[in-house]
Amino acid sequence: xxxxxxxxxxxxxxxxxxxxxxxxxxxxxxxxxxxxxxxxxxxxxxxxxxxxxxxxxxxxxxxxxxxxxxxxxxxxxxxxxxxxxxxxxxxxxxxxxxxxxxxxxxxxxxxxxxxxxxxxxxxxxxxxxxxxxxxxxxxxxxxxxxxxxxxxxxxxxxxxxxxxxxxxxxxxxxxxxxxxxxxxxxxxxxxxxxxxxxxxxxxxxxxxxxxxxxxxxxxxxxxxxxxxxxxxxxxxxxxxxxxxxxxxxxxxxxxxxxxxxxxxxxxxxxxxxxxxxxxxxxxxxxxxxxxxxxxxxxxxxxxxxxxxxxxxxxxxxxxxxxxxxxxxxxxxxxxxxxxxxxxxxxxxxxxxxxxxxxxxxxxxxxxxxxxxxxxxxxxxxxxxxxxxxxxxxxxxxxxxxxxxxxxxxxxxxxxxxxxxxxxxxxxxxxxxxxxxxxxxxxxxxxxxxxxxxxxxxxxxxxxxx
Amino acid sequence: xxxxxxxxxxxxxxxxxxxxxxxxxxxxxxxxxxxxxxxxxxxxxxxxxxxxxxxxxxxxxxxxxxxxxxxxxxxxxxxxxxxxxxxxxxxxxxxxxxxxxxxxxxxxxxxxxxxxxxxxxxxxxxxxxxxxxxxxxxxxxxxxxxxxxxxxxxxxxxxxxxxxxxxxxxxxxxxxxxxxxxxxxxx
Numbered sequence: 200x201x202x203x204x205x206x207x208x209x210x211x212x213x214x215x216x217x218x219x220x221x222x223x224x225x226x227x228x229x230x231x232x233x234x235x236x237x238x239x240x241x242x243x244x245x246x247x248x249x250x251x252x253x254x255x256x257x258x259x260x261x262x263x264x265x266x267x268x269x270x271x272x273x274x275x276x277x278x279x280x281x282x283x284x285x286x287x288x289x290x291x292x293x294x295x296x297x298x299x300x301x302x303x304x305x306x307x308x309x310x311x312x313x314x315x316x317x318x319x320x321x322x323x324x325x326x327x328x329x330x331x332x333x334x335x336x337x338x339x340x341x342x343x344x345x346x347x348x349x350x351x352x353x354x355x356x357x358x359x360x361x362x363x364x365x366x367x368x369x370x371x372x373x374x375x376x377x378x379x380x381x382x383x384x385x386x387x388x389x390x391x392x393x394x395x396x397x398x399x400x401x402x403x404x405x406x407x408x409x410x411x412x413x414x415x416x417x418x419x420x421x422x423x424x425x426x427x428x429x430x431x432x433x434x435x436x437x438x439x440x441x442x443x444x445x446x447x448x449x450x451x452x453x454x455x456x457x458x459x460x461x462x463x464x465x466x467x468x469x470x471x472x473x474x475x476x477x478x479x480x481x482x483x484x485x486x487x488x489x490x491x492x493x494x495x496x497x498x499x500x501x502x503x504x505x506x507x508x509x510x511x512x513x514x515x516x517x518x519x520x521x522x523x524x525x526x527x528x529x530x531x532x533x534x535x536x537x538x539x540x541x542x543x544x545x546x547x548x549x550x551x552x553x554x555x556x557x558x559x560x561x562x563x564x565x566x567x568x569x570x571x572x573x574x575x576x577x578x579x580x581x582x583x584x585x586x587x588x589x590x591x592x593x594x595x596x597x598x599x600x601x602x603x604x605x606x607x608x609x610x611x612x613x614x615x616x617x618x619x620x621x622x623x624x625x626x627x628x629x630x631x632x633x634x635x636x637x638x639x640x641x642x643x644x645x646x647x648x649x650x651x652x653x654x655x656x657x658x659x660x661x662x663x664x
Numbered sequence: 665x666x667x668x669x670x671x672x673x674x675x676x677x678x679x680x681x682x683x684x685x686x687x688x689x690x691x692x693x694x695x696x697x698x699x700x701x702x703x704x705x706x707x708x709x710x711x712x713x714x715x716x717x718x719x720x721x722x723x724x725x726x727x728x729x730x731x732x733x734x735x736x737x738x739x740x741x742x743x744x745x746x747x748x749x750x751x752x753x754x755x756x757x758x759x760x761x762x763x764x765x766x767x768x769x770x771x772x773x774x775x776x777x778x779x780x781x782x783x784x785x786x787x788x789x790x791x792x793x794x795x796x797x798x799x800x801x802x803x804x805x806x807x808x809x810x811x812x813x814x815x816x817x818x819x820x821x822x823x824x825x826x827x828x829x830x831x832x833x834x835x836x837x838x839x840x841x842x843x844x845x846x847x848x849x850x851x
Contacts, residue, residue: 616836616839616840617835620741620743624728625844628730628731631731638847
């Protein structure tokens with residue numbers, strides 16, 4: 200049947216059982232042909248290889264990982280640094296004493312252990328003596344001083360004085376380090392974040408009742424980022440209760456004012472993949488409305504930190520849309536925008552609104568409408584082949600594409616037209632005013648394109664899973 | 665001293681004019697000299713003379729209002745430099761060129777004055793090297809054209825070509841400025 204046939208005529212058209220069988224058989228044959236296409240079979244092998252390669256790439260060497268972790272822990276933990284150096288000093292002084300006062304400590308081991316030696320057989324060896332000296336050092340360092348071993352010779356006493364003076368410095372430093380770490384943690388709100396973990400993560404500024412639903416949907420989509428930072432001034436306990444129970448998500452809460460640049464930097468916004476700004480109900484009474492100027496201000500601040508960051512802003516008042524557009528927000532979500540359409544569809548096309556509800560609100564794991572990447576090797580292929588690929592390989596229905604459109608470039612647009620003087624002056628003046636000559640990439644969708652529609656690297660598939 | 669007919673023919677606007685007729689034009693032009701930095705034309709002035717440069721280099725510049733750290737200010741922006749090649753300038757330019765230098769055997773500036781009475785100068789013109797130039801007035805040229813109409817066709821065609829080129833550039837500038845204006849408004 201012709202694709203351009205009006206919908207009402209499709210319903211009215213007379214289709215005989217024979218014609219129906221014929222249509223099904225023809226399509227079955229077409230599907231079989233598509234499934235048997237060499238490029239799709241080859242692609243299956245390629246995509247499996249790609250997955251393997253990805254896994255191999257992702258698996259780090261465990262030894263390097265351990266060394267890296269130790270290095271990171273040492274570099275970032277002041278207490279660990281002091282403790283390591285204190286332990287090293289004790290070991291050095293113990294070794295020195297073992298060597299210098301070997302006879303004295305060796306004799307002391309004999310007197311105390313009465314013939315049963317751990318390392319030596321009948322006589323205490325150097326290891327027994329070293330351990331005994333180490334024991335004495337720790338007893339002296341910690342000011343416990345059992346008195347079971349004490350220096351006798353002048354040299355021994357002299358070295359002990361050095362040990363005790365050393366102890367004074369080390370214990371004081373160690374104690375001071377413990378105190379300073381505790382005080383620093385108290386002052387910074389105990390929110391020092393591990394920088395290595397945050398790259399391409401999601402930052403959500405503001406808190407309202409929609410956040411748990413957003414988190415649920417992100418949790419159920421395994422392909423999306425799992426690292427999330429919430430920045431809001433909501434009560435810590437409320438947030439803690441809301442974020443427990445997520446298996447996949449790694450959520451961190453920064454309980455500070457998200458309009459401040461320093462706070463956004465603390466959330467590593469410069470490395471974030473997406474920044475979501477929501478109407479903030481933190482600290483508001485039930486009848487109070489969120490201050491949406493904060494959303495615009497935060498969008499401006501975020502774009503000044505990272506022009507490349509994908510900023511999604513949610514506003515309740517449509518008046519703020521133009522402000523957010525000027526603030527260069529990538530996507531602006533306005534509530535109730537779709538309500539008139541849905542209401543009208545209840546009248547004109549019953550079933551369509553329910554379909555949308557089911558499609559959008561599906562929170563089951565990896566179900567519903569999702570954006571998935573298209574294998575690079577499929578670039579240049581037509582829509583019908585891509586569609587067949589997803590249908591036969593995964594059983595998904597391809598409904599359209601999300602296309603990343605390059606931002607508008609004023610420089611490219613001007614080209615060589617006009618005089619160089621005016622072109623240069625425009626560039627200089629806009630640059631001086633802090634206006635970037637290129638606008639951000641944005642996403643447009645192409646729904647159910649014609650069969651011969653060709654895709655490129657900017658396309659990703661919108662599939663019904 | 666008058667220039668030679670060959671010197672006049674080297675100028676683009678008169679290149680299609682017969683050498684004998686060029687001699688007639690040369691007869692009404694007096695060769696003058698000036699030093700670097702001397703201003704030949706001033707933007708905004710009216711004038712009915714065309715400057716014919718036989719040797720040397722000039723810089724064409726325009727007044728532009730630009731925004732600086734201290735606010736809006738008018739500054740003179742060089743647009744282009746024109747330099748003769750036959751003969752080349754007697755000395756190197758006193759200042760380094762920051763704009764494109766267009767070379768020609770000889771060139772004319774203010775050609776619209778051969779058409780318009782009291783045409784407004786659209787840019788400043790300053791000498792950047794010692795200059796040998798001549799002045800062709802509208803009155804003299806009109807008289808010559810009246811006596812020898814065949815000169816008019818060739819010269820007016822070149823002037824019209826220049827005007828059309830300027831119009832195309834201005835159209836591009838308006839387009840660029842409009843785009844930049846809307847682009848800046850949306851940021």
